[in-house]
Amino acid sequence: MEPLLSVRDLRVRFGAVTAVDGVSFDVLPGETVAVVGESGSGKSVTMQAVMGLLPRGAEVTGSIVYDGRDLLARPLAETRKLCGTELAMIFQDPLSSLNPVFRVGRQIAESLVRRRGASRKERRAHAVELMRRVGIPDPERRVDEFPHQFSGGMRQRAMIAMALSLGPRLLIADEPTTALDVTVQAQIMRLLADLRRETGMGLALITHDLGVVAGVADRVVLMYAGRVVETGTTREVYDHRAHPYTEGLLASVPDDGGRADRLVPIPGQPPNPLRPPGGCPFHPRCRYVVDDCRTDAPVLVELAGRPADHRAACHRPEAVGA
């Protein structure tokens, strides 16, 4: 199957800081791919590059091929045109993405006005329909309400309705449930999974939460310090982790199933982007470090005896989990 989105060797630099350093991954049609990392890993910048949302002054190289077209080789206006029609994005904080002075329904139907032209009545009906589809109760009434009258979970549903309004083929969700309560998070993740199944759209989920990933993602792209350190199908990566960072992250999560009295944290701090360590960016925190790690940055390669799409960037993948 041709990938819907294919990112190759993406680099994003802000002056002296390299935020994304040679990232490659694909999203197939109808697939959920999770881009996972902690703060500063470059996961959000990667997706902002896809959406053409990077600030002026960002230096971007590599290629971002969407449906056969390299977005980086074409004018930004073309990416902008795709956004809101074929590509849509939802953010962590729906309140700051909704305009407080316009009625929710009008905002949901806005893209319809701008891109297709439609009568007022049609727009309203469209908004009501979308609100019903994302599970907002009593949409005929709530379509005329303002964002502040919506709870956090309902605002995120409104954002999803807005993103869906033109039937996107790829939805990028940047920490969509991080600001929400856990019971509401479960509702939103179920909604996204249902919508993906119904519409066949691809879903790129940016998150720091390994539990959320396990529940919804087909494949996972794990990032650290601007690079992909491990990727593969979710279950394969979780059960046969091959990068020490993956291992460390999984061990840091207070898993509900276990009752270990002591967590195994990753020592140290994430690298300072202004002074990244040489060699493998994870080496100062790695328990398996050898001399090569300090000088040579490992590349993402296949692993002996594992499925071909499971790859890790580590000099000693065999030591992990052994």
Place this chain on the structure above:
Amino acid sequence: MTTPDPLLSVRELRTGFPVRSAVLRRTVGRIDAVAGVSFELRAGETLGLVGESGSGKSTIARTIVGLARAASGSVVFDGTDLTAAGPAELRRRLRDVQMIFQDPYASLNPRRTVRELVTEGWRIHPDLVPRRRWTAELAELLERVGLDPAHADRYPHQFSGGQRQRIGIARALALRPRLVICDEPVSALDVSIQAQVLNLLSDLQRDLGLTYLFISHDLAVVRHVADRVAVLYLGTIVEEADRDEIFTAPAHPYTRALLSAVPRLRPWRDPGPEPVPLVGDVPSPANPPSGCRFRTRCPVAEDRCATEVPALVVRGGHPVACHLAGVPV
């Protein structure tokens, strides 16, 4: 065997805030953020207070340390009712009760060095540490929380999030508290750093004999640190039990929903409990439902749940506030 007196005893606590009109700021109503909460905390144990937004968990913490005023009820710390104490006595008693906040970025004054931040309490309580001992005590304290004493003259912005939370912990420990209220202490931190801070908190408890009131929305974190757990919903405790019991035999439909909503790390191996679907969001505390406050989202609610407030009493092993405790959902 006699049970020793609890270190902290909260009885029928109510804390509310006035709701004011937009223009004239007239009081038009009240929000009972904490609507009659009782619990006890024994010395050396950790009680986890779990709840979602609007549950009142942070307001309980703020009321205990005097940052919010109780409308009624009592907060008895080591024999003294803090809600009835005068300002001087309150200040003296609250030295033993310190707080660690969620956001180490917002809770540390950016213009103060670590030295100033940590020694501030010694300035306020001069009998605690003689001035000539400050440098030595500070160094010891910083080392204890895993910071380099050589960085004592740096400012908060020069530290990472996890290190800043360590500064917050050092600041709380400087007053040699007996009770530490941890209000979402790791929620703002990256996963790999969370584990460091949780381990530090458990080491400190063991070494210093601290008592923790640990407030969190994250059940997995609470399961990791707490001896007992109280689950809050819209200002009331709906269930309270020992840690293992609450996680293996939850009786309140809300507790069950909360547990089933926690994403599993490896759902293919451990699918977890059957999902308990909750409809909608938490209602506004300004206008709570009649009867049981949870009934509007409850999958098993009956007619009487709308009229009779369920009491928090032992039903099948531990206290549960539900008419239908244990009914399959």
